Every structure is written in C-alpha cells, then in structure tokens.
Amino acid sequence: MARRILVSGASGLIGTALRSALAARGDQVVRLVRRPPSGADEIRWDPTAGHVDVGQVEPVDAVVNLSGAPVGRRWTPRYKRELLESRVHTTRTLVQHLDRLGERVPLINASAVGVYGSDRGEEELTEASDPGHTFLADVVKAWELEACAAQDGGRRVALARTGLVLTSDGGALGPLLPLARLGLGGPIGSGRQWWPWISMEDEVRALLHLVDEDVHGPVNLVSPGSARQIEVARALGRALHRPAVVPTPAAALRLALGELADDVLGSQLVRPAVLEQTSFVWRHARLEDAVRQVASPWHDLTVRP
Template sequence: MTQRVAITGSSGLIGGALSSYLRDRGDEVVHLVRRSAEAAHEVTWDPARQQLDPAALDGVTAVVNLAGAGVGDHRWTTSYKRTLVQSRIDCTTTVARALAEVGRPVRLVSGSAMGFYGNRGEEVLDETSSRGDGFLSDLVRDWEAAAAPAADAGCPTAFTRSSLVLSARGGALGRMLPLARFALGGPLGNGRQWWSWISLEDEVRAITHLIDHPDIVGPVNMAAPQPERQKDFAAQLGRLVHRPAIVPAPSPALRVVIGEMVQDILGSQRLEPAALSASGFTWNHESLEDGLAWAITH
C-alpha cells in the first residue's frame, strides 16, 4: 500500500536518506520545514512556538520525527545542553499535539537514542532494560515522554533508539574517517567499551519497517545484531582504509578536547535489537566489516 509520510528533520543525514528511499518505493513524502514552504511537498511549521496545523497532516498515514539539534555538533556547554533538550521536546510535543487533533490514528515513529541506557559495561541491553544515568539518559526520557499526546490519542508510537549510524557523509563515522585515513583513528580510552552500530542503509530500512508495522510500539533498538568493542571498531576501520589504528587517544586528553560528552563516547552500550529481530526484520549489514565497507563507499 502506498503511504503518505511526513518527515521532520528531512534535511539531516537520516531524514534525507529516508526521503529518497520512500520516494523510490513509490510513497509520497511530505517535508515539515521551518522556513516558508517553497514546494508542493513542503509544509511550514514552527516547533519553537509549537505551531503545526493538524490540517497539514490530512491524508498522512505516518509521521517520522527526526528533528533536533545535533548531539555532536558543539561542545556541551550549559547553553547548548539546553538547546539539545528544548529542540527535541519542542519538536516532539508539536508533532504529538497535532496528531492528537487529527481525529484518526496516524503512525508515529519518533527519534530517540541509545543514550537512554547510559554507560552499562558488559550488560546486554534490550528494550526492556532500565534507564541509565547521565545527561543523555535524562534527555531521552523526556524526549520520548513528549510524544505522550499522540500515544494517548491512539496513535501507534514507536521510538527509534538509534546507535551509531554508519555513513561517510556524516555522524560519528564522518568525523572518524578522515582521522583514520591519516592513521589517527586508534582506540578511544582503553577501547574495551562496546559500540553498537547500524549502517545508514539499515537504519533507513528499519525506520521503513516500523512505518509498515504499526503494531510495533514503544522503544526499538536500532542496531545491528553484532556490536563490537571500540578498539575492534577502530582496527576494522583502519584495515578498510589501509592505515594502522594502534595509537590510543587517552581519556584525560579526550576530556580536555571534548568536554562532558566524552563520558558518552567512552561509555559502553551493548545493544540487542530484540524488537526488530522479533518482528522479522533482516539486516543487509550484520557484520561490522560489511557495515563499514558499505558506509565508506556510499
């Protein structure tokens, strides 16, 4: 069945790739934009003022909410931490309240993050695992809670707790790849922390899977089934770009350069994508070698 999908954050890495993927399969895509609409597929909204006309969602079968300030775009000053929180709360609240007024259940796939779990060492984390500690854990809790108006109105709501999304065009890998090519991509800290990851292609496919399966509600771990320790991630990336990855970046130096965010970079999150697996989703890139090889060539 052809769908009409509205997307917030469509100019971002995931939103842009998702828009192309949905159009290629024949869906109609609507972009919610903060500026004046310039095309037939665009709708203007103002999340800072929590303004979105429910009539703009006429005929929409699903909304994918990906908007929010970038976690890794700036050092975590007190001011920027407020921006990270408020941008997500404003966007999600605005979408959820508009959906609650549509008068029919519309599928909501709302952005979230594995930061919910905090630093958990060797613990395997599925969607039933408890919330961790720290700034990102609190942010994700409030971010997901902001979707309550839609869920309470009967809209089937899923939260994409995304791991590291692998793409040479942005995100964590986009920053790591130039360093790796100059043989500066060694382990971070002791390198034993678990890094959960997913290729951009599979992230987009998994979001589409959720759009098509509104029976999947609640948190969904967006990760490949084979997480890797950070030192092994660095080594695999080095092999693919034919550069050594042996010089570690010590934790104290990272704290000076990066600031508070380093606790999440050095943290360990070993995700199990139980909800996706149980729903029959299959990955195009299950191994890190396949995921990285795809990412650095696309």
C-alpha cells in the same frame, strides 16, 4: 500502494536518506519546514510556538519525527538546553496536531540508545532495560515521554532508539575517517567499550520497518553484531589499509569534548531484541561489511528494499 508520509528533520543526515528511500519506493514525502513552503510537499511549522500550518493539508498515513539538535558538539550549558528543548518542543508540537494530520496516524519518533546511560559496562541492554541517569539519558527520557503522550486513544507510537550510525557522510565515523586515512584511527580510551552501531542503510530500512509494521514502544536500532570500539577502529583500518594503533587518551578526549567525552568513552552492549522479534533482516549484520562500504570512495548509500 503509495502512501503519504510526514517527516520532520527531513534535511538532516538520516532524514535525507529516509526521504530518498520513501520516494524510491513510491511514497509521497511531506516535509515540515520552518520557512515559507516552496511546494505542496512542504508544511510550515514553528515548534517553539507550538504551531503547525495544517489548515489545507491532506491526511497523511504516518508521521516520522527526526527533529533535534545534533549531539556531537561540545555541551555548554546553553547547548545542553538546546539539546533538550529541540527535542521536547518539536515532539510536543507534533503530538498536539496529530489528530489534524489523520485519524490515529502512527508516530515514529526518533530516540537514542543514550537513554541507557553512558557506561553500562558488560551489561546486556534490551528495550526492557532500565534507563540510565546521565544528562543524555535524561534528555532522551523527556523526549520519549512527549512522544508517548500520543498513545492516548490507542495511537501507535514507536520509539526509534538509534545507535552509532556508520556512514562516511557524518555520524559516528564522520570525524574518525580523516584520522583513520592517516593511520591515526586507533583506540579511544581503553578501546574496550562496547559501541552499539548500525549502518546507514540498515538505519533507514529499520525506520521503514517501523512505518510499515505494527510495532509499538521502544525499538533499539542497532546491529546484532556488537563490537568494541577497538574492533571498529581495526575494521576501519583494514578497510583503508592503514594501521589502527595510535590511541586517543581519555584525558585528551575529555579536554576536547568536555562532558560529551563520557558518552564516547562509555560502554553500551545494546541488543536489537524487538527488531529480531519482528523479523527485520539486516543488510550489514557484520561490522566488516558496514565499515568496508562506508570506507570506499565509491560507496553507494542507496537503500534497497
């Protein structure tokens, strides 16, 4: 049965793929936009002012909140404030209007594995693990706290703690692919740090899983095939038939990225315990399969049911 799904951040990297997947299976996607709506499938909102124009909106069956400024930019004091406010304000505004969007409509709220901190070494991290104490961890904790306010009255809230999304259209591999094609995609820092990755197809399928299934609380959206950064670099090199031996020194990365470099160099051995417990099946559980797909110039990002 077709459903109406409200999506914020629908024009972003993940939002665009999710919107296509929802439409492909017959669901109607309603987008939140910050400009005058161009059709019945758009609703205007101003999250900074706390306003959503829901006056004539039909009820929806679920809300997926993917809004938030991208993390992969240099963190100036001003941009750090934007990283926090772009998540807190959007989520708070949505939560305040959920009752007007549908009785007990579930909220699937974006989150990030950054909640665990930048460097947990060899510690295995599940949804039950303690959060970290870095800037990004504090941002994610504040973000999730706003989303959890929607649980009052028994509403279902799922927190999609996304890892490094592997796609040639951006995400974790976006800046690495040009270097890898030149044979310069070697280890970053020591290369021994764990990278919690997931393919774009499985990221979108996991979000659909959270929309469809009765899943509550934090959910790690990562692959069960954990890999160290050097393994990601080597797999990409093999897929492109290029060497992956030229290292990027930690000092050079810190000079280029500033505080963000600590998260790139940090180690997070994240396990998708909740997805495994709720019978989610990955299309790309093996790193080689995911990297081979995104490295191909003919890769197909269609999300298959």
